[in-house]
Amino acid sequence: MFSSTLRLYGHASTTRRQSYARSLRLMSSSRNFxxxxxxxxxxxxxxxxxxxPNKIQIMSRPTEFYSHLLHMVHRAETRIFISSLYLGSSETELVSSFADALKRRPQLQIHMLFDLNRSTRPGPHSTVKLLAPLVAQYPDRVHVSFFRSPSLRGILAKFVPPRFNEGWGTWHAKIYGVDDEVMISGANLNKSYFTDRQDRYLHFTGNSQLAQYCFDFIDTVSGFSFKLQLPSSHSEYDISWPMPDIHPHHIHKTAELALASLQNRYRQLTAKNSDAENxxxxxxxxxxxxxxxxxxxxxxxxxxxxxxxxxxxxxxxxxxxxxxxxxxxxxxxxxxxxxxxxxxxxxxxxxxxxxxxxxxxxxxxxxxxxxxxxxxxxxxxxxxxxxxxxxxxxxxxxxxxxxxxxxxxxxxxxxxxxxxxxxxxxxxxxxxxxxxxxxxxxxxxxxxxxxxxxxxxxxxxxxxxxxxxxxxxxxxxxxxxxxxxxxxx
The missing domain is CATH 3.30.870.10 (Endonuclease Chain A)
Known part of the structure; x- marks a missing residue:
């Protein structure tokens, strides 16, 4: 039926025939739902x-999630991109896997985004302290950012204790990606989430555009987040604010425009994406x-x-x-x-x-x-x-x-x-x-x-x-x- 319909337009231009074919594919996709x-x-x-559908894997166990994550890091060639609430204090094996990947692949870049308040809690092994040595060793290849909710501001920002400052909002997105594959979950990077804390875990390959979107999402928010810098001689780590003209408590409009722009850009890029079988x-x-x-x-x-x-x-x-x-x-x-x-x-x-x-x-x-x-x-x-x-x-x-x-x-x-x-x-x-x-x-x-x-x-x-x-x-x-x-x- 599809080819017969096209033959009716035999005298139309190639462009017109291609446009009509795309329209039929869109209709077919819609009909297939x-x-x-x-x-x-x-x-x-x-x-x-x-x-x-055969490029999607749904896992059910925390141990699968962790094993899959380690294997992804091991086979990463050009980039690792991660977004999570925090990195747990006991996750030295995961940090070591990042270091090993960097040694094996000189071209590898790592981009990570976490929540600032959760990642800087007092203690000997906070997220920021775990990752500072990696940044010190690979300052041009490891990029770690920390989002801070602007809802906690004014006098409250000075006096709310560390365990309670998350009550004004956190960075909560969970993305675990390498190269052109990505795993989406609700799990954080902590021992319990790898052993006995039930969550959901979906792994996707076969679409580089999806992986790029997730990477760009992390990169967009990193633009208005604190950066982990090379530590000075008097500190274990340093963080800096990248936008001197905007106070971190007043990023509302900047964030809104940046996130809306990301969605609009990808909506245009993916507008023609359609496949009745996928x-x-x-x-x-x-x-x-x-x-x-x-x-x-x-x-x-x-x-x-x-x-x-x-x-x-x-x-x-x-x-x-x-x-x-x-x-x-x-x-x-x-x-x-x-x-x-x-x-x-x-x-x-x-x-x-x-x-x-x-x-x-x-x-x-x-x-x-x-x-x-x-x-x-x-x-x-x-x-x-x-x-x-x-x-x-x-x-x-x-x-x-x-x-x-x-x-x-x-x-x-x-x-x-x-x-x-x-x-x-x-x-x-x-x-x-x-x-x-x-x-x-x-x-x-x-x-x-x-x-x-x-x-x-x-x-x-x-x-x-x-x-x-x-x-x-x-x-x-x-x-x-x-x-x-x-x-x-």
Whole structure:
């Protein structure tokens, strides 16, 4: 049919025929998505990257994540680019792997971006102290930047203690890339994330443009972040601010313009990317303090679209820190045509369980947020269609986050959201996040990938049980703490 249609235009110019062929390919790609998401896909305005399904690997275990990361570093030839909240104090093996890679490949460059407040906590082995010797040895090849949220400023910036200054926002994007391959996760670079802290891990090859986008995303934010410099003779490390004309507390407009420009540039570069047999990735930046809300816009559009479908879809949603953003709560509760299964960490699986001081109340604070959410479910009359479960596995903590969309509970997902977002108020307003929405077309070639996504959901739900938070006691002081921080635990 395709070739017959082209023959009707036999007298048209070559350019015109090629243009028409491209249009048909775009139509074909749109048709190949499930009817439930076809129109939604056509409305997304973010950049888009198409990748063959056999170039995507979904891992399920922290040990796989770490092993994969080490192998990526080992085979890196020209560049390593990493974004994470921090590098753990015990990760000397990973730092050594960076040093070995630099020795093997004289042309190799390393670019890293972390959160300043988390990376400079007092102690003998902070992120900045671990990486300073590497910068000292390879000052022209190792580039380390530290983002600082501008929301903490004024007198508070001087007096808020190190363990609490992250309450005003962090750099939260998780990207692990070498050359033209990239792994997207919600995991940080710390021992627990490599052993017994459950997260999600998706590895992509086969699209150099996607890897370049991730590299450029890191490079863009590094432009308004602190730099790790050669240490002076009187210090273990030095950091400097690269923009003398702009105070680090006042980068809001600079950051907004830079991130918007990145998205606009790649939207133009990828506008023609389309392949009916390949999956499509849309990068979603959520940086509320800089007025960039791609994730929020996309999820609102998705739920509104699903609620008007003739069929009744299933949304699986998970977050290790379940304080679902109010707008997302409303989407779940008001989308009466959508069933929703939610998995959250039990108090024992919360990373703050057993912490000293105020942070030890955080698991209890999340119980309180869950109680409020489930009361809202009851008021909305959605008890039968909105289900909350809690994840618990002896000796493990839970950090997975994301969304999966399926036609029914017996069908594998056709869409997933993955990356750094916790889908909570912090992620929406004060942390800076990068996530991806992956849409999988209907074809025999994508069935193995869809089964992998189904297995991913099943593996997370395997350690889940019905929510027990309704019977848990929440102290008055914890309720006051939640009220004080506005749910941004």
């Amino acid at each position: 499930h009817p439930m998401i076809k129109n939604f896909a056509s409305k997304l305005q973010q950049p888009k990257f198409t990748i063959p 999956i499509t990735l849309f990068p979603l930046i959520q940086a509320g303090q800089f007025n960039i809300r791609d994730e929020e816009t996309a999820l609102k559009m998705l739920f509104q679209h699903l609620d008007t479908n003739a069929a009744r879809p299933l949304v699986d949603l998970t977050s290790g820190y379940f304080g679902l953003y109010k707008e997302y709560q409303d989407l779940v509760l008001q989308s009466t045509n959508v069933d929703c299964r939610i998995v959250a960490a039990s108090p024992l699986a919360n990373g703050f369980y057993g912490s000293r001081g105020i942070s030890g109340r955080i698991p209890e604070g999340y119980t309180y947020l869950e109680q409020r959410f489930m009361n809202a479910v009851k008021r909305a009359g959605r008890q039968a269609t909105v289900q909350l479960s809690e994840w618990e596995r002896e000796g493990w903590t839970y950090h997975a986050k994301g969304i999966w969309l399926s036609e029914t509970s017996s069908q594998p997902p056709m869409l997933t959201l993955f990356g750094s977002t916790n889908l909570n108020s912090r992620s929406a307003h004060i942390d800076t996040e990068l996530s991806f929405m992956m849409l999988v077309p209907e074809s025999s070639g994508t069935e193995p990938l869809r089964r992998q996504l189904a297995d991913e959901v099943d593996n997370l739900r395997k350690h889940s049980s019905p929510w027990k938070g309704a019977d848990r006691k929440v102290r008055l002081g914890t309720k006051a703490l939640v009220g004080l921080v506005g749910g941004m635990l």
